[in-house]
Amino acid sequence: MTYSAEAFQNEFLALGATEVNAIVTVTSSGGTGGLRTSGATEIIIVDASGSMQAEGRIAAARQAAKAAVACLDDGVHFALIAGVGTAQQLFPAPGQLAVASAQTRSEATWAIDRLHASGGTAMGAWLLLAAQLFAQRPGDIAHAIMLTDGDNGEREGYLQSVLDSIAGKFTVDSRGVGTNWKVSELRKIADAMLGTVDIVARPADLTAAFEQMMTAAMGKTAADVQLKVWTPVNATVRFVKQVEPQVADLTGKRVADGARAGRYPLGAWGAESRDYHVCVDVPPGTAGDEMLAARISVVEGDTVHTQALVRAVWTDDAALSTRINRQVAHYTGQAELADTIQAGIEARKAGDDHTATIKFGRAAQLAHESGNKATSELLATVVDIEDAATGTVRLRRKVAAADEMALDTRSTKTVRVGRGQ
């Protein structure tokens, strides 16, 4: 696989300035001929709690799981977990992984027909069983799909302790069907496990969602890619965020690598491109000084695939130091957009209509300015946008739960801007 990394920034700082911002675009060609550089293991977790009987959810989930199994490439290891009050392995035999072939795929399909909804919801236990199965295949691209329709029934704090123990070991894409699940709960899983979260409001749409997730997973060709950030002495990394295709704060996932560098996990990669916002605080320089504020490397184990340099150049020429880099400005706005929407939703739930109106107004303005049409449309389901340019909105009195949850889960989706300064 070949990777490239490019830094976009205004390297010029005013005298006394110490904050350096850059957007780093990492692009990978994917594996040669689409071939993986390691094995792959897929685990599908389907909520089989009693509530799944409603609205024909369990039938739709069975169909979706079958569709996902059909997407598995030959040779990929896989398993199916039925999520109830405990975790029960649906396929293959407990503690085993199957190797995908025409025969195992059809055996899995028969097993899926045995999936019946009855029992509780124990996400921590489900993920723990998945972790045990993934542990049999170290070095594999490890990915799980988790479907649920309700609140986690485990004792407070248990899910978090499980996530702390399994974070970084595999990625989890979570989907909530219906509107009785909590966005915050699935977002916690997505954040910890470098995955995505989304709502599938109508059970009929589950098959398409599963196919899309499994196809994307099959496109991954490298298991564990990391962003290594070197900074000079007396400099500190303020944050490292993925900002495209969606906002994800990686700052807290830093693992030290020597005295002046840290590694941030990027998960599995295929042929794709993602953007990262890196912000570093450096000691101030004098006019004419040039400093390497950060050396950003894309690494896999000991292999350095590519590097990009983030520089700081101090100048007393205000014409240079006041230029705002378009990429940095754009993604700063996209991150604010996600935060503002989530703050607006919280305020609305708390009954604070005044704050909610201000937040949604600002969000409408940011989405409009940045051309994020998808987010603008989602906002329009929750508020009436009277003037997007000035951020004038009115709260809707009746908002469908599914619309608000869609806005919440998709608030972190970002758009790109055209390249160039």
Place this chain on the structure above:
Amino acid sequence: MTDCASCADERTAGATFCEVCGRSLAPEPACPHCGTPGGVGDDGYCEHCGMLAGRERDHLETDCGEVAASVTDRGLRHHRNEDAMWLTTRGTDVDVVVSDGVSSSFDPDVASLTAVQAAGELLVAGDVSAAIQAAQVAVAELAASGDPRRQASNPACTIVAATVRGDAVTVGWIGDSRAYWVPDVGPAEQLTEDDSWATHVIALGADPEQAMRDPKAHAITAWLGADAGKVAPRTGEFVVGDPGHLVLCSDGLWNYLTDAAAFAAAVREGLREQGTLISAARWLADYANTAGGADNITVALIPVSPAAAS
């Protein structure tokens, strides 16, 4: 006895390369900013403090003995040297070019280097105007090559070029890099007229002192670059009657010596105190740095004498 840090083989003191693994045993350069020994990485930045250890173009000298000398220096306030120079001699014939990159353009250092090379290579033919026009074409072409940001803010620079053939001097220029004639005795003369806002309004009758104090004073009205269109270089030629020095420089020097008399006094002091051309050129660059070093500094000194009376 010292061990090779890479393969731990012992070797006799004084060897430059390890006998076993072939790695260099010479001490790695220390960082000029924080002093960390061996601190400078392959990309030129210190692995400890992150500061740029230095670039090749930060300070360059060309020493052609008694025939000519030139120095270019980053100065103190700019992070890189965007000036460039060209100096070649054949006997007492001299081709010389000085160019100053326009800081507000993208990759101005590439523009100036491209300009001096394109013009310098053609000066041997003796046609200063043609050489500058070739530089104009080469710099304009930069906009469509390399980094896409060059299209939004195309690389641009000034140029002053000269040939010396015996006692005949030809000068051509675009922008505000200058050439002076500094005779050993008598008043000096600025051979170029800046393509700048101040020069323009002074020519139209504005008060010179007031014009030079205007923030726009140094804004140049002609340059090399894709956005400059077709620019006709201005040229001048003369035959020297008395011995003296042809001096080419960028505004990093003349900004501190704006009138010709002060400029000539500094050149003469440098030549008198130093003894060699190269050390006098270095002395003039130091003079600008002592005065503040606000811009990149380039200066070339070429002694010219009248043809021996026959």
